[in-house]
Amino acid sequence: MSEITPELVRHLAALARIEVSEAEVAQFASQLALIVESVATVKAAVSDEIFATSHPIPMANVFREDVVKPSLTQAQALSGAADSESGRFKVSAILDED
């Protein structure tokens, strides 16, 4: 299992655009390590008799009425954007198209 280093935490935080203090880096590193370890124990339970489960409780058909609810305003929507222009989120040029 790869180790959760402070560098990795800083990298993840940058990807997620979350500002973290040095104290938090240390704290998250140990917490994340624990989570990764815990998840890894699940692997031991996988066998042919046990099917993958995506939900802990058997439920189906939970639907919402097709009724419009208030949305955010444009200003609210863009308030967290790194950059915006003409009411739209501004992102760096994209090389690939699909």
Next chain:
Amino acid sequence: MAKDQLMDYQKALDAYEVVIGLEVHVELNTNTKMFCGCANVFGDEPNTNVCPNCLGFPGAMPAVNGKAIENSIKIGLALDCQIAATGRFARKNYFYPDLAKNFQTSQYDEPIAFEGTIDIEVPSGKVFTVAIERAHMEEDAGKLTHVGGSTGRIQGAEFSLVDFNRAGVPLVEIVTKPIYGAGDEAPELAAAYVRSIREIVKNLGVSDARMERGNVRCDANVSIRPKGQEKLGTRTETKNVNSLRSIERAVKYEIQRQAHLLSQGTAIIQETRHWHEDRGATSSGRPKSDADDYRYFPEPDLVPIQPSKEWIEQLRATLPEKPAIRRKRLQELWVFSDLEFRDVVNSDLLDEIDDTVKAGAKPQAARKWWTGELARIANSEDKDIAELSITPTQVAQIAALVESGKLTDRLAREVLTCVLAGEGNPEEIVAKRGLEVVSDDGALLAAIDQVLSEQPDVLEKIREGKLQAAGAVIGAVMKAMAGSADAARVRELVIQRANEL
């Protein structure tokens, strides 16, 4: 950009067998988006129909739009599909700024509908049965605008602007199985297939089905293989084909392009290609492999969909008739010849004429207006006929004015032009512009008497029974009435008056 070399179409078909596959995305016209209560509206100010859900904020929880599920099941049933006992949503992971979540909520191995068929008639009258592999639900992505660079296109763009109003709009993607044996009619079949899908979703009332707005979008897979070869050729997937005409052209182009390459011993690259309507060509996009890793996994925030048999049967009972059956019924109802009817279908005017007849017009009059004058105008303005700003009701009103003798054909065409120019409804235009045929015999008689008194020799000839002489009088009267008289009535009155005077 280097121009592709193309093989002559007929030569290509002599040497190669064509296999196509079509993926059609249908945007549903629900009030709200697929997983949140934001309005599903086209053309609003950017980023005004967005919320934490469709902006991908952490902690936001999706909630499935029940109406979208219902509409998706209806589409599946209309395509004679089986409806899955259990359908599930999955996350399709990809990194592109048109979806803020970094995944698209879609369906993977448990689509809501699968294994259907649809009969498609091509212009020659031949009918192909197209097998549907699946119809699954997913959400649309946001709209990107590429800014900068010389062409305004993605290559060379300096930055991109994102509007997330469309992100999360419910989509149903309908995927065919490979279609063999269409031969030289493969391009027409592709267009006729999309036309039928559009007709189905429109008649179901589940989509606005306007291709020019992207409500119905098609990706066309095309591959060719030397005749007699069992192994399928490498396919390309052409995107952005958003009109029936472009679908036909794009498929034909790919057949010719691929045939040229294969004949030169060059391998076809499996890739996404983009259709450019302006230059009538496809261009290379990104390479694509079947192993594209989207790391699909079941969406943990949404529970499975298990439509009950009762619900499915209830929805089945609401289905409108199938396109093929509807066409047969309408042709019989309207008493159109095969040729007339095929012309209507291939001009894509079935719904317009149906609506016009429903609004009270005689079928032949409706057909004449749409396939004649309106098609001519659309063509001369290089527009799709659906883009003309006239409704079937307005066409029916014009037809009714002609039918009742209030307008001549010439005046009716003038009124039509005014309707298209946005001057209002036919009746209003007739009143405002004083275009109505003068049916007041008094005014006509006065004009006739005047002309006859000016031309006594003509009057004499008419009296002697030389009726062709009346032509000069009719012409002069029509001129005096500034064209707003019914020529047949004028003729009647001229003869009547000549014998009375």
